[in-house]
Amino acid sequence: xxxxxxxxxxxxxxxxxxxxxxxxxxxxxxxxxxxxxxxxxxxxxxxxxxxxxxxxxxxxxxxxxxxxxxxxxxxxxxxxxxxxxxxxxxxxxxxxxxxxxxxxxxxxxxxxxxxxxxxxxxxxxxxxxxxxxxxxxxxxxxxxxxxxxxxxxxxxxxxxxxxxxxxxxxxxxxxxxxxxxxxxxxxxxxxxxxxxxxxxxxxxxxxxxxxxxxxxxxxxxxxxxxxxxxxxxxxxxxxxxxxxxxxxxxxxxxxxxxxxxxxxxxxxxxxxxxxxxxxxxxxxxxxxxxxxxxxxxxxxxxxxxxxxxxxxxxxxxxxxxxxxxxxxxxxxxxxxxxxxxxxxxxxxxxxxxxxxxxxxxxxxxxxxxxxxxxxxxxxxxxxxxxxxxxxxxxxxxxxxxxxxxxxxxxxxxxxxxxxxxxxxxxxxxxxxxxxxxxxxxxxxxxxxxxxxxxxxxxxxxxxxxxxxxx
RNA sequence: GCUCCCUUCGUCUAGUGGCCUAGGACGCUGGCCUCUCACGCCGGUAACAGGGGUUCGAGUCCCCUAGGGAGUACCA
Numbered sequence: 001x002x003x004x005x006x007x008x009x010x011x012x013x014x015x016x017x018x019x020x021x022x023x024x025x026x027x028x029x030x031x032x033x034x035x036x037x038x039x040x041x042x043x044x045x046x047x048x049x050x051x052x053x054x055x056x057x058x059x060x061x062x063x064x065x066x067x068x069x070x071x072x073x074x075x076x077x078x079x080x081x082x083x084x085x086x087x088x089x090x091x092x093x094x095x096x097x098x099x100x101x102x103x104x105x106x107x108x109x110x111x112x113x114x115x116x117x118x119x120x121x122x123x124x125x126x127x128x129x130x131x132x133x134x135x136x137x138x139x140x141x142x143x144x145x146x147x148x149x150x151x152x153x154x155x156x157x158x159x160x161x162x163x164x165x166x167x168x169x170x171x172x173x174x175x176x177x178x179x180x181x182x183x184x185x186x187x188x189x190x191x192x193x194x195x196x197x198x199x200x201x202x203x204x205x206x207x208x209x210x211x212x213x214x215x216x217x218x219x220x221x222x223x224x225x226x227x228x229x230x231x232x233x234x235x236x237x238x239x240x241x242x243x244x245x246x247x248x249x250x251x252x253x254x255x256x257x258x259x260x261x262x263x264x265x266x267x268x269x270x271x272x273x274x275x276x277x278x279x280x281x282x283x284x285x286x287x288x289x290x291x292x293x294x295x296x297x298x299x300x301x302x303x304x305x306x307x308x309x310x311x312x313x314x315x316x317x318x319x320x321x322x323x324x325x326x327x328x329x330x331x332x333x334x335x336x337x338x339x340x341x342x343x344x345x346x347x348x349x350x351x352x353x354x355x356x357x358x359x360x361x362x363x364x365x366x367x368x369x370x371x372x373x374x375x376x377x378x379x380x381x382x383x384x385x386x387x388x389x390x391x392x393x394x395x396x397x398x399x400x401x402x403x404x405x406x407x408x409x410x411x412x413x414x415x416x417x418x419x420x421x422x423x424x425x426x427x428x429x430x431x432x433x434x435x436x437x438x439x440x441x442x443x444x445x446x447x448x449x450x451x452x453x454x455x456x457x458x459x460x461x462x463x464x465x466x467x468x469x470x
Numbered sequence: 471g472c473u474c475c476c477u478u479c480g481u482c483u484a485g486u487g488g489c490c491u492a493g494g495a496c497g498c499u500g501g502c503c504u505c506u507c508a509c510g511c512c513g514g515u516a517a518c519a520g521g522g523g524u525u526c527g528a529g530u531c532c533c534c535u536a537g538g539g540a541g542u543a544c545c546a
Contacts, residue, residue: 010546045545102544109542118472119542139544157475166473166542174544181546205474205541226475229539233481237539263482266495270483273494292476292483295539299481302496312509349509360507375506410505425505437507 003035004195007061007068008185010042011053014246015060017298018200018230018238021264025227026198027066028265028286038192039071044184046076060247064257065279073192075184082179085187085217086140086172094216095172097138098125120168140173142183142213150208155225155288157201162208170209186210190219198288201226201295225288228268228295235297254353256314256322259307268292276309308352316344319354326358327365337365338447346439346447360437364447368434368456371463375436379426385464387417387424388431392457401450407442431460 007023009015015023030037039061043049058072089095100108100121109119126143145164152160172183179187189197204226214221232238238245250260262277269292271277271285311319320340327334334340343364344357351357371380391413398405414424425441432453438444445453 008546012546042546048545105544113471116471120472160474162474168542171544176544178544180544185546200540201475202540203546206546208474228476231539235481235538266482268482273484275482275495294476296483297481299496302482305496308509347508350507352508379506414505420505422505429506433506435506439507441505 001195003030003033004038004193005030005035005198006038006040006071006189006192006194007066008040008042008188008199009057010045010048011050011057012045012048013053014056014248016238016245017247017250017260017264018245019057020060020064020066020247020260021230021267022198022200022227023061023066024064024261024264025225025269025286025288025291026196027068028282029196029198029225029288030069031283032286035195036069037066038073038194039068040073040075040188040192041071042075042181042184044075044179044181049076056246056248063251064247064261070192073188075188078184078188079179081191082173082184082187083177086179086183089142089172089213089216090140092216093143095140095142096126096169098141098169098171099128099133099136099138100125101136118166121170123169126169137175139171139175141169142172142209142216144169144209144212150211152204152207152211152224154204154207155196155198155223156228156291157204157226157293160204160207164208164212167209167212172213182206182209183213186213186217186219189222190214190217194222196223196225196288198225198227201228225291227288227291228293230267231295231297233297233299238298251325252355254326254355254357255303255307256310256319256354259303259310262310263303263306267296267298268294276306304352311351311354311357312348314348316341316348319344319348319357323354323357326354327361330358330362330366332358332362332365334365338449342447346443350439363433363438370434371430372435375430379430379436380460380464380467381427382464382467384424384427385461387413387419388427388457388464389461390416391424391428392454392461395445395450395457396454398450401446403442403446406445410441427460428457432456 005026007026009019027037029035041054041057043054061068086095105121108122112119121141125141144167147164149161149163152162154160170182171180173179207224207226211221230238247260251257258279261279265277265282265286266275269286269290271290277285323344324334343361347357347360351360391410394409394413395406398409410424410428411421414421417424426436429438429441429444430436432438432444432448
């Protein structure tokens with residue numbers, strides 16, 4: 001039997017990290033078992049579903065690399081099928097029309113609550129006799145079994161038993177004839193041959209009702225795995241006030257998709273002490289039954305650390321693939337300046353995000369029109385002028401513009417003026433980078449090239465001359 | 471209220487009755503390295519929600535309590 005899993009978001013917003021993780025687990029499970037991963041868009045809520053949301057979800061999944069084998073299927077295109085199933089349920093006596101008004105139901109629920117009971121439909125229309133009331137469009141309710149219990153053998157939660165007496169006759173078709181969620185998922189999962197339903201544990205309560213419908217339909221039951229939800233860093237339900245919740249926002253902030261994937265996988269799932277997993281390793285090791293039962297809090301610091309690990313250990317070419325978007329955002333053209341591969345190599349150990357890396361690369365590709373005020377105040381002092389001028393002259397005469405000779409030269413000039421290396425390197429750094437932060441000074445100059453280096457040193461010398469002597 | 475789910479360092483987790491005076495990771499922190507920023511390396515901090523059982527022995531099994539979450543819609 002081929003394993004078939006699905007991700008079934010409703011398009012009412014962007015792809016958020018909670019959804020992304022259940023999608024990831026579904027995807028991993030399918031890949032692990034050589035199965036099929038299906039994408040289904042649950043857009044039966046016409047009011048809240050939008051085309052933009054569909055695109056946002058598709059975009060997010062594409063960026064994460066969660067490719068699907070079938071779909072996307074849209075529930076709005078399957079209304080005929082749902083109608084048929086509802087009719088079938090009606091014909092076989094598993095469903096009935098209910099003429100209760102909203103007001104009537106509200107009264108009933110209030111009474112139940114007053115008696116400290118669980119509010120639920122009491123099935124009064126099951127046996128409604130005589131002519132239906134005129135002008136009232138009925139809803140269709142599923143006839144839930146009255147006794148017995150439903151047992152869900154959940155891959156994550158274990159055995160969960162719910163008494164049928166706790167369940168009521170849920171509405172499967174609205175008065176306008178459109179199907180509701182619990183009916184459409186069941187029909188779709190059945191039609192699409194889903195063998196494993198991996199979804200958020202907020203659906204655990206729906207599962208017994210869905211199983212009952214499945215059974216009324218004579219369908220084979222899938223295996224369920226209800227994965228816990230992701231909480232915000234404060235342990236509360238994830239929402240916008242926790243910062244980035246949209247997957248695409250992480251791209252903007254400079255995260256590598258594989259870092260996010262790795263982080264999401266490790267949230268609620270683990271394999272011994274291992275923290276970093278390649279996609280192949282995850283596919284090889286992932287099992288739904290190893291997923292933790294408790295929900296976990298999203299920890300931005302750890303994600304940042306993981307991102308840094310990935311940046312440090314990835315091939316420069318791969319980084320550039322994702323970095324170029326950030327460079328473009330800042331108006332930088334990596335073809336006009338030092339070899340971007342060499343620049344990235346110097347940055348892999350000094351940037352936690354691609355956004356930070358792009359900022360760090362700025363002075364390699366753009367002219368600097370000012371110095372960082374604080375750094376200049378600290379390092380750009382008139383007394384460094386002689387050394388700086390000597391260095392500039394020496395650099396202009398240097399035979400080969402390369403890291404080692406540049407390093408030797410700076411060291412020699414520093415010694416000549418009885419300065420520690422840092423005392424000379426820092427002013428040079430501010431002069432060429434605009435701030436007291438850059439890769440090692442010899443590498444920085446080597447990459448920048450002789451022309452740019454000398455021009456910026458010249459600018460610095462002129463700037464120093466404008467300062468009042470102490 | 472009712473039903474269901476959950477509970478190991480601040481956070482993510484290891485742990486399936488003795489290997490646990492509870493291990494790893496992030497964070498925080500002391501030090502080393504150092505031309506800046508970083509990387510790296512060595513060290514430190516900190517947890518079995520509480521209470522009862524079962525057992526020679528419990529983080530691990532059972533029960534209760536507390537706390538957290540979900541559902542309880544003509545939303546999904």
